[in-house]
Structures are given as structure tokens and as C-alpha cells.
Amino acid sequence: MTGKSPPSCPMDAILRLLMGPWTTYILWILNDRGPQRFGVLKRAVPGISTRVLTERLRMLQAAGVIWREQSSTIPPAVTYGLTERGKELREVLDALDEIAQRWQREGAFSDPRLATA
Amino acid sequence: MTGKSPPSCPMDAILRLLMGPWTTYILWILNDRGPQRFGVLKRAVPGISTRVLTERLRMLQAAGVIWREQSSTIPPAVTYGLTERGKELREVLDALDEIAQRWQREGAFSDPRLATA
């Protein structure tokens, strides 16, 4: 389990979905730049591996947060984009980002105990 | 790093803070039941170890999201509660919870690919 709280609570499920590294950032990009192809997405998220990117996209797709469209041309082209559900999350993420920026200005994250290990 | 996105972005910092297992659940309880002592909190979060609970509380305190009050009696009594910053998060978490509950009803989390490993 990654987003522990008492299992089988919906909050737990949504946190498990969103909490992995990169996940919200991927959503952020899809929201910001519109639907993107796999390769473009990978280049937009510097440092992520194909393995993790694929895994994240699969989970988001399984939850209906993004769609996946595959053209069977060769070489293949796969495009991902936000569904209605994905757009709902946007508001929450926006609100969180706003708080984060304010807290940053207030120095909330400068305590050494919060260091990146 | 736990909440990856490009480092040094405030969103990354706030995600690193909130994303660990149990973290949002701890905030939830403090919000719901008011300030609580360490032991009570531990019993309210079934399954968490003292080690992790302490670690989470320290991080939240370092970010100014909760306060810590220690009476130097014996045995000691330490109480934790939400600060103003903590209460700000509440709105975001409420919004997220609302979405989570609706998605649950819609079956968003029932895909086998989202299984708890």
C-alpha cells in the first residue's frame, strides 16, 4: 500500500492513485498542454523512466482519469489526454498549488528537517 | 525523493510533505476530533508504528502545519493539533474526499489494475 489510511475508504483509493512520484505532475502537463503522445510526455517529465511512466498512465487510465488512443500505424502513435474526471482533479490540484506557493513564500518548506534526504 | 516533479517547485515540496502513507489520515483525525495526545493518535491510526507516527508529526510540525505542546510532567503528555496552515489544507482535503466518494460510487476504483498489489 502506498497511501495508507484504513483500507477500502475512498480517500485511500484516490490517494493511492495520485500519490506516486510524478503522477500529479503528469496530470499537470496533460492539463496544461493538452493531449500528448507517449514520447512527448516522457520528454516533458525529465528523469522519469518508461517503466514508471507506463505504469502511471495505466493506473490513471484504469481509474478513468485519462484516455488512451492508439493508432495502429507503424511506427505506432499513442496519445493520452484528460477525461472529465481528470479535469475535475484539476481544481483540487490548482488549489493545492496555490497553497504551496504561498507557503513557499512564507518559508514553510525551509526547515532542514524537510530536506530531500 | 517521494513526490517527484521537478525539484524546488513548491508543489513538489507540499506533495513530499503530504504524500507519505498515513499523513493525510493523521491530519484528517486532528481536524475531525481536535487536538490529540500522541498515544490517542496512535490508537486512532490503526496499524501505524510509533516510528512512522513520530516521523510524520515531526515533518508536519517542521512545516508549521501542526503544533506540539509538551507538558513536563511525569509521565509526559504531548498534544498535537492543527495550526492555521493545517486548517487551510482541510478545504483541499475535503474537496478531494468529495471527489473520491463520488468516483467510488461510479466504480472508478474497481478496475483490477488498481489492486492493492
Added chain:
DNA sequence: GAAAGTAGGCACTTAAAAGTAACTACCATA
């Protein structure tokens, strides 16, 4: 005829996070 480009899958390794258990201090009560 060789190489490149796309969207991954698969196996192996590594590193970070969490679990577990034992130990501290000090007093009050039985």
C-alpha cells in the same frame, strides 16, 4: 542493406521507506 523511430515489455539490481523489537526516563500505585 542498414539504421532510426515508436511504444512499450521484461528481468535484474539498488535504494529508500516501513516494520519490528528492545530500551530510556521517572513517578504512582498496588
Added chain:
DNA sequence: TATGGTAGTTACTTTTAAGTGCCTACTTTC
């Protein structure tokens, strides 16, 4: 005199997730 209760800390082990590199298929371009 032994026991329990509080809020941790520390060391050791295990689990889980992520990193890395290699492999595929098929066509188009050089």
C-alpha cells in the same frame, strides 16, 4: 519491590518501489 503508563529513540531487518539496460515489431528513409 515490581508494574504500568507516556512519548519517544535506536538499531536491525524486510518489503516495496524505482532505476537500468536490453529486446520486440514493422515501416520508412538513407
